Amino acid sequence: MKEGVTKSVATDILPWRVVQRVWRYGQIGGGIEAFESKKKKNCGHKKLSFNxxxxxxxxxxxxxxxxxxxxxxxxxxxxxxxxxxEGRFRRHTNAIKFTLTEDNMKARVQFCIQMLDSQSIPDEPTFKSLYNIVYIDEKWFYRTKPDKNYYLSLDEPNPRRNVKSKNFIDKVMFLAAKARPRFDEYGECTFDGKIGIFPFTYWEAAKRSSRNRERGTMELKAMTSITRDIIRNYLIEKVLPAIKHKWPNEERGLPIFIQQDNAKTHIAVDDPAFLSVAQEDGWDIRLTCQPPNSPDLNVLDLGFFAALQSLFQKSSPSNIEEIETNVIKAYEEYPADRSNHVFLTLQGCMREIMLAKGGQHYAIPHMKKRSLERNGQLPIRLQCDKQIYLDAVDFINT
Structure with missing residues (x-):
């Protein structure tokens, strides 16, 4: 040791003589091994046997x-x-699934096969890019949840949240339309795929006076019953104009598919009023349905609505108007790159559905999309193993 090192290491808590004594002890003992514990290795209470x-x-x-x-x-x-x-066993949160008939499972597999690029099937089956599909669906957004978690200081009072009835919390249904975003060769977003999110609300004059407003004041109300006629009007008056306004100009005239689920309030794919507007001005917009009991084949149910709900819950709306404003704000602020990830997850789920012969008891695949995106290796389309495709075809035919 150089002269003066022990004095420079010493502090008020660790005196100089103690540092010198420790240093000599280490020299005599042969280095760092001199400071290892002298206790027996297998001391203390023995672990109980666990199988x-x-x-x-x-x-x-x-x-x-x-x-x-x-x-x-x-x-x-x-x-x-x-x-x-210690990882000797695991905790699992189990989600209830739809009961699928054999026809349901075959329809799911058939749908996934139709999402494969026909030119790639003979050699390496690859899914379509899904750029020409607009996914639509409805979702309720509640003003608040019955139970919410907060982190408080020790002397801070508990927050007070009040509603007239826990069973009738203010809520608004929204119709969302989402397409896959586009990016150029430099990774810049050229089209975010956000067609729009439309609330089922209406303005109505107050029928009587109260301490909050005078009679005749216009109030925003939420629709409590959504019929097929309302869905048709929203598609014709809101969704179709939004698609025609926001769709990339270079893709105008190419077929565009609007995919919906099989809810009873949805219109038929050959609805005359819808087709007359969808085919105007050289547009080729068609309506399709996903297989029954298949929320995992719609990007909105698969992950977009959950992310949107998480963003919306960070706000604290107090009325119907604020619910509408905050949901639309969360929709507009959702990053385009994250929504693009959901489309890759959809392709991975379709591959798992084919492997499970139309079943829904599978783990959603994870492919480290953010890491691939940082390295510039994020694919646009996923490949499907040829044997999985052949087994899926045999399952449908048998």
Missing amino acids: PDAIKDVPLRQRRTLRDLANALHMSKTTLFRRLK
């Missing part, structure tokens, strides 16, 4: 909580929690 396979013998109804599972395994809840942290 993860024993969980399989416990009925599912007794695995809802750690306490129930610990009682079934005749062990401590704390010990079981430690095994969970």
